Amino acid sequence: MRVFGRGEGGGSADGIGARTESEYEALRRRCEERLRALEAAEPLQQVHLPSLLRSEGMSRRTFLKWASATTALLFLPASFEKLVARAAAVMNRVPVIWVEYQDCAGNSEAILRADGPTIDELLLDVISLEYHETLMTPSGFQAEAQLEDALQAFRGKYILIVEGSIPTEDGFGFNGPRGESFLENLKRLSRDALAIIAVGSCASYGGIPAAYPNPTKAMGVWDIVKGKPIVNIPACPMNPANLIGVLLHYVLTGTLPELDYLLRPKFAFGYRIHDNCERRAHFDAGEYVEQWGDEGARNNFCLYKMGCKGPMTFNNCSIIRYNDGTNWPIGVGRGCIGCSEPGFWDKYAYERPMAGANIPVPGLWNLGIERSVDLLGVGLLTAAGAGIAIHAFLSAKYGKKSDEGAPGAPPKEKS
Amino acid sequence: MNGEASGTIVRVTRMPKSWRIFHWVNFLAVFAAVVTGIYIARPYYQAMIAEPAVRKFVMGWNRAIHLYAAITIDVLCVVSFYLYFLSRFERPVRKLLPTREHGREFFEVLANFFTFNRRKRFDSAELDTFNAAWFTLLHLLLLFQLFTGLQLYVYSLESGLSSVGGWWPWLMHMATDWTYWAFGGRMGVRWVHHFTMYLLLAWIAFHVYYEIWRTVYWREGDIAIAFGGEKIARRLPGTAAE
Numbered sequence: 339m340r341v342f343g344r345g346e347g348g349g350s351a352d353g354i355g356a357r358t359e360s361e362y363e364a365l366r367r368r369c370e371e372r373l374r375a376l377e378a379a380e381p382l383q384q385v386h387l388p389s390l391l392r393s394e395g396m397s398r399r400t401f402l403k404w405a406s407a408t409t410a411l412l413f414l415p416a417s418f419e420k421l422v423a424r425a426a427a428v429m430n431r432v433p434v435i436w437v438e439y440q441d442c443a444g445n446s447e448a449i450l451r452a453d454g455p456t457i458d459e460l461l462l463d464v465i466s467l468e469y470h471e472t473l474m475t476p477s478g479f480q481a482e483a484q485l486e487d488a489l490q491a492f493r494g495k496y497i498l499i500v501e502g503s504i505p506t507e508d509g510f511g512f513n514g515p516r517g518e519s520f521l522e523n524l525k526r527l528s529r530d531a532l533a534i535i536a537v538g539s540c541a542s543y544g545g546i547p548a549a550y551p552n553p554t555k556a557m558g559v560w561d562i563v564k565g566k567p568i569v570n571i572p573a574c575p576m577n578p579a580n581l582i583g584v585l586l587h588y589v590l591t592g593t594l595p596e597l598d599y600l601l602r603p604k605f606a607f608g609y610r611i612h613d614n615c616e617r618r619a620h621f622d623a624g625e626y627v628e629q630w631g632d633e634g635a636r637n638n639f640c641l642y643k644m645g646c647k648g649p650m651t652f653n654n655c656s657i658i659r660y661n662d663g664t665n666w667p668i669g670v671g672r673g674c675i676g677c678s679e680p681g682f683w684d685k686y687a688y689e690r691p692m693a694g695a696n697i698p699v700p701g702l703w704n705l706g707i708e709r710s711v712d713l714l715g716v717g718l719l720t721a722a723g724a725g726i727a728i729h730a731f732l733s734a735k736y737g738k739k740s741d742e743g744a745p746g747a748p749p750k751e752k753s
Numbered sequence: 754m755n756g757e758a759s760g761t762i763v764r765v766t767r768m769p770k771s772w773r774i775f776h777w778v779n780f781l782a783v784f785a786a787v788v789t790g791i792y793i794a795r796p797y798y799q800a801m802i803a804e805p806a807v808r809k810f811v812m813g814w815n816r817a818i819h820l821y822a823a824i825t826i827d828v829l830c831v832v833s834f835y836l837y838f839l840s841r842f843e844r845p846v847r848k849l850l851p852t853r854e855h856g857r858e859f860f861e862v863l864a865n866f867f868t869f870n871r872r873k874r875f876d877s878a879e880l881d882t883f884n885a886a887w888f889t890l891l892h893l894l895l896l897f898q899l900f901t902g903l904q905l906y907v908y909s910l911e912s913g914l915s916s917v918g919g920w921w922p923w924l925m926h927m928a929t930d931w932t933y934w935a936f937g938g939r940m941g942v943r944w945v946h947h948f949t950m951y952l953l954l955a956w957i958a959f960h961v962y963y964e965i966w967r968t969v970y971w972r973e974g975d976i977a978i979a980f981g982g983e984k985i986a987r988r989l990p991g992t993a994a995e
Contacts, residue, residue: 599930610909624800624811634799643796649909650939685940711944715951722955726962729866733966737869740971740987 362415369421369590376428376589382466383430390460401426404457411583411658412595413605425590426457429464432589433492434499435485436470437527439520440511440547440556441502444575445538446472456662458578465585468496471513478515489530497588498531499581500524503540503547504562505554524562533567533594534559537581539677542570542600549683560601567594570601574677579658580606600680602652611648611674614656617641621649635671646673647686653678763986765878767978769842775829776979782825783895783957787950789819794947820906827899833892848885858882866963870970877971878986887960894953901936901946904929908939 391401405423409416438446449462450473467473468488469481476484488496504520505511511520518526528534536559539545547556560568571580584603587595595603612618620626620640627634627644642649648656651674659666667674676686768776791797792815800811810817837846848855861875862883875881907925915921936942967975974984 613909619806622811622813623802623806623809624796624798624815625806626796626799628799650943680938681940685938711948711951715948715954718951718955719958722958726958729869730962730966733869733970736871737970738871739969740870740873740973 362417365591366418366421368592369418369425372590372592373421373424373428376431377424379428379431381428381430382433382468383464385430385464387427387461387464390463391457394460396457396460401457407658408579408583408586411579411605411654412587421590422586425586426461426464429461429585429589430466432585433466433468433488433496434585435468435488435496435527435531436473436499436501437513437523438471439500439502439513439524439541440505440554441538441540441545443472443501445501445541446470448575449578449581456578458582458662461582461585462578468492482514482516489527493530495532496530497585498527498534500534500536500541500559501538503544503554503556503558505547505556506562507553507555510554521562524559528559528563528566531566533569533588534563535569535571535581535584536560537571537576539572539574539576539682542572542602543680545572545574546683548681568601569594569597569603571606572600572602572678572680573653573655574682577606577653577655577658577660580654598652602678606654607652607678609652609654609657611651611653611656611668614654615648615668616656617668638671641668641671641673644673645675645688647676647679647682648674650686651676651679761987763878764983765986766983767880768982770982772836772842773979773982775832778825779829782822782829783953785818786822786826787954789815789822790947790950793819823899823902826895830892830895830899837889837892843880845880845885845888848880848882849889855882859886866966873971876986877967877973887956891953891956891960894949894956898946898949898953900929901932901942901949904932904942905939905946 388398391398402419402423405419405426406416408426409419409422412418412422414422436446449459469485471481474481474484502520504524506521512518513520513523536542540547540556541559543558544552544556544561545558547554548558558570560570569584571577571584573580580603583605584595587593587603587605595605598604598607600607612621615621617638617640620638621642625634625637625639627639627641629635630644640646646668648668655666656668659669675688676682679686793812796812796815798811800809802809802811836844838844858875859882861872862881865873865875903925907922907929910922910925932942932945933939936945964976964979967973968977971987973986978984
């Protein structure tokens with residue numbers, strides 16, 4: 339059994355867990371040493387970050403603002419800002435192989451926003467992306483050859499990013515010109531990987547493909563790959579800032595970030611959405627949206643009764659939001675669907691009053707999740723009440739009150 | 754047996770004062786936990802108070818009362834388990850030992866209930882095996898609510914902080930994290946916590962009915978036990994009062 343509230347996973351958690359001045363100082367020395375080594379190394383991709391930023395119309399000030407925010411995201415003190423900025427510039431020394439299995443490509447889409455890329459998104463152009471089926475120009479045997487080259491050149495050094503769930507049922511999910519199954523592909527690529535980052539809920543826990551009845555027997559990476567450092571960055575899609583945070587942490591410290599019991603980086607998933615929600619006061623106050631467009635909705639009341647799963651979901655989207663901090667689900671007036679929690683499609687994702695939701699419980703008839711418990715419970719109480727009524731009726735009709743002269747009763751008292 | 758004999762009718766003490774206090778405090782706490790728990794699961798009324806949101810705590814109070822009630826129940830649960838083994842008045846755990854005699858008595862109490870008191874072949878002056886098991890079931894259900902409820906509570910302290918120190922969330926994690934895996938995640942824990950409330954309500958319904966039924970059909974004043982602590986008992990022929 340995993341116990342919550344502590345770092346886990348194969349990756350070392352001794353990086354950004356430092357607390358005291360001396361620990362921070364030690365961490366700073368380690369980071370500087372690592373950055374010097376990376377800066378001296380040959381870039382794997384000839385991308386010059388300042389030029390790239392300039393070409394997108396971003397000023398140095400914008401970049402430093404980003405560095406400041408990312409330093410805070412990683413729980414580091416402000417004195418690390420320069421190190422974070424330096425780390426961003428040497429991300430092209432880290433070889434990355436990105437594979438995509440059973441999914442909608444939503445995570446690739448999230449980092450590719452054609453409309454106004456953010457610095458987080460631009461940094462994914464900086465990393466040495468050796469293989470990405472959706473983005474790369476080669477296809478078929480050419481793509482396969484490129485993958486083989488990368489595997490040979492960076493054996494034991496590359497970070498494998500997995501997007502999409504892995505079907506384990508025979509006959510589902512093949513890629514490449516040789517028709518290799520996703521399952522075999524993952525096993526082969528993970529064998530020589532330094533670490534694996536599962537991006538999105540599908541790669542993390544199976545996601546929507548694993549929803550009931552899960553016809554392809556879809557699973558997450560951690561269900562299949564054992565003995566390798568794995569980081570899960572769930573959500574549907576994952577926030578690019580969190581992926582950059584994990585990669586930057588690796589570039590900066592040479593270790594993976596501290597993880598929670600679901601192998602999620604704590605810097606991103608250590609927060610409950612509910613605790614940082616702008617509508618939290620309405621929850622505590624007892625002010626709820628009862629139906630879409632009602633008075634409560636117009637006044638930005640809490641969406642708990644509309645099925646919001648913020649109280650059960652851990653993610654930092656209530657803090658950093660999506661699309662460069664533009665907005666997030668609750669901000670636009672609909673509840674959180676708990677997309678970063680395991681099994682979210684079956685257990686969390688219903689946008690209606692929770693007690694009235696009619697989403698089938700996997701394997702439990704066709705009752706709604708919240709509704710089923712009330713139906714069962716009220717049924718149980720009704721059965722108990724009926725049993726009591728029947729027993730009371732039969733007792734009144736056939737029962738015998740303990741009385742004088744009855745078996746087991748005492749002799750009549752004398753007055 | 755603590756009581757006074759009067760021929761074959763004996764007056765027996767069944768609940769000392771402390772047990773009666775525990776009983777009614779437990780009842781009030783369960784009642785409060787049910788009322789507030791249903792609100793937490795599905796808020797069934799709006800605040801409707803003309804104050805800014807930050808100045809009214811309708812859900813906040815419901816949660817606070819729920820947690821206060823839960824802690825009261827939990828403490829009483831611990832006290833009850835202590836009394837099961839070490840009470841100076843009566844140790845119900847003795848009635849739970851799986852002996853042949855207890856098995857026979859359990860069957861006889863059930864037979865009494867289902868024959869509508871036409872058959873009564875056990876000593877109703879003391880705690881019977883069926884009631885001992887029935888009360889134990891209540892405490893096990895409450896203990897289960899303790900584990901699942903604290904799991905639902907502690908995940909909001911994911912930061913590892915609490916007002917009384919880090920040991921408290923740590924202890925709760927150690928004690929309750931098994932429920933997360935046993936019931937398929939937080940939603941599963943929430944489900945069983947909510948459903949167990951209905952089991953508790955059904956338990957209460959039967960308990961109240963059974964005590965009233967005993968009072969009416971046994972004519973031994975069983976319902977008075979929870980108030981005055983005493984009842985009268987009719988002894989079987991040949992059974993001497995202690």
